[in-house]
Amino acid sequence: MLWSEATRSAGPAVLLAGYGLAAAFAAAELAILALALNPNVNDDYRAYYIDKTTTCLNRDTVGRYTPGRTVSFRSNSAREAIPMMVCGWDGPVADGTHSLGETSRLRLSLPSLPGDVLLATLEMAAVIRPPQLSQLVVISANGVRLHQAMLSGPAPTTVTFAIPRAAVPDTGILEMEFDYPDGIAQSPAASKIYNRSIKLLSFRLDAL
C-alpha cells in the first residue's frame, strides 16, 4: 500500500505526523530562503555579483614596480605587467592588453614613496567601431581623479599626466583606475562586462 493511500485512511496520529513533517519541510525551506536573502559576502563580491555596481571584480594582486622602467602590456613581453592587472583586462595579446567592461584597474607596489610628483606615461589605443571613432578614458589613482584623455582612431597615443604625492598612500600601493564612459557594447542586449574601450600597450612612471 502506498504511503499516500495509508494517509488517506489514516488515523489522527498518522495525519498529525504528516502535518508535522510538512511543517518541518516548510520551516527548513523558509529558513534557507531567509539565509539566501541575507548573503554573507564581502564588498567586492556584493558590488560585482549582487549590486552590479561594477564590472571590475577586485582581486588580491599587486605588481612590484620601480619607477623609471617601461612595462609592456603586449603578449610577447608582459611578464611584469600581469601581476599589476587587477580586473577589467583581457589579454595580453599581440597588440596590447584590451580593456573589458566599464572600468579597468592596475595595482602596483612602489619600493619607496615618491618625493613630490610622479610622471605617468601610458601608450594606449582606442577600440573603435564606426561611427564611433574615439574613446574617452578617465584615469584616477587611489580615488583621486587625475586625467582624462580622448583617444581617437586606432593608432596608439601616448598619454602623459602627473600623479601628485597625495594620491599615493603611505603603503606605497598605487591603485590606478581607468573608467570608460564611451565603451563599445558587443550588441545592444549584451552585458556591459564585455564592453571594449582601449588597448594598453605600455606603462611607465618617472619620479620628478
Added chain:
Amino acid sequence: MPPARVEADLALEDAARANSGIRLMVIAVVAVPLLFALSGLAIRYAAFVSLSADPSLTAYARALCRWDCKWYVDLSEQGYERFPIPNHNNIGRWGFFPLYPMLVAAIRSVLPFPTIVIATMASVACGYASCLVAWPLLEKNVRAYVLYCAFLLSGPFSFYFATFMTEPLFVLVTSCLFLALKRSNYLAAGLSCALLSATRLVGVLAVFAIVIRMFEEHRQMGGSAIAFPRWLLSRPDLIIAILISPAGLFAYTLFLHVTVGDGFAFAHVQRAFGRVAGNPLLFVWDGLSYHPNASWLPTAPQWSAMAAIAGLALAGVLAVRRQYGAALFCALALILPLTTNLASMVRYVVGLAPLTMLTASLLSTSRLTFAAAVIALPVACYFMTIAWLGDYLALV
C-alpha cells in the same frame, strides 16, 4: 478427448500465446533502445573518426566533451570553488547544479576510468533508462517508442546524451516524474522533482505540473475548483509532495550559503557569463533577424530562436491535448532561460522529455512520417555530431 479437457487445453494455449506475446513485447521494449544506443555510438564514432587522427574510445569521449561538458568534468573532479575564486577568475562553477556531477563522482570512486569516460557511460545508461520509462508514457505505442528511442540515442542531438551534460539525467528524472504523476503517486513525483531541482534550476518548475495533476484528480473526483485548497490541506501526503519538490534546490542553496556566503550564487554568477535580463520576445526577434551574411543557411541565433519557437509551440500542443502540467512545465522551462538570452536554447528544448515524446507521437501517426523519421534521425545524427565536434554555436 472429453470436451472439458479440450477447453482446458485451449485456455492453456491462449495463456501461453499471451505470455509469449508479452515476453516478445518485453524483449522488444528492452532491445529497441539497446539497438539505437549501439547504432548511435557507431554513427557518432564514425563522425568522430572522420575528423580525428586518434581513433581511441577515450579520445572519442574527450572529443564529444564540449562547452558546458568541460565545466561538469571540472565540477565532478574538483567540486565548487569558494570566493575569491582561484586563478583570478570571475566565473565560479556555482551556476552548474550538483546532482549529476556528484553521481559521476560517486561512480568514479569505484571505477578506475577517467571522469569523461564514466560520464559518457552514465549518460548513455540514463538515455537508455529514459527510453524504458517512456514506454508507458507513450501509451505503449510501438512506433512512437521506436522514434523516441531513435531520437534520444541515435538522433541528431544524441551527442547531448552521450557526454557529460545534465540532459541525460534531467530527461530520465523528468520521465520518472511524469510516470509517477500518471499513476497518481505524488510522493514519488515530489521526490523526482527534488532530484530534478538539484540537476538544473528549471527542474523545480515541475512542481507546477504536480499541483496541476492534483487539481485534475480533485476535479475528476467531483470536487469544485474553489474547494481545491481545502482538499489539499486535508491531505498531508500531498502537502509533503509539494514541499519536498524544491528540496534539491534548497539543499544546494544552503550549501552555497555555507561555502560561498551567497545562497543565490548560482543566479548571481550568471553576470560573469554575460547574461543580462531582458524581454524574451526581443531576444527571439533579435535572434530571428540576425543574418549578417548572404548565405541561405540560418545563422546560429536564428536556429536558437527557431528552437525556442518550436519548443513553445509544442508546449502549446501539449496544452491543446489537455496535458496542462507538462505544457506549463515545458513553457516555463523555456521562458525562464529566454529571459537572459538565446544561449543553449536548442539543448534546452531537446532536454524537455514531454516535448520530444510529443514529437515522437505526432510523427508516429502516419507510416510515412514514421518511416521518414526513422531513416532521417540516424542520418542527421552523423552530420549533427560533426557540427557539434566543430563547436557549432547553436548547439552550445
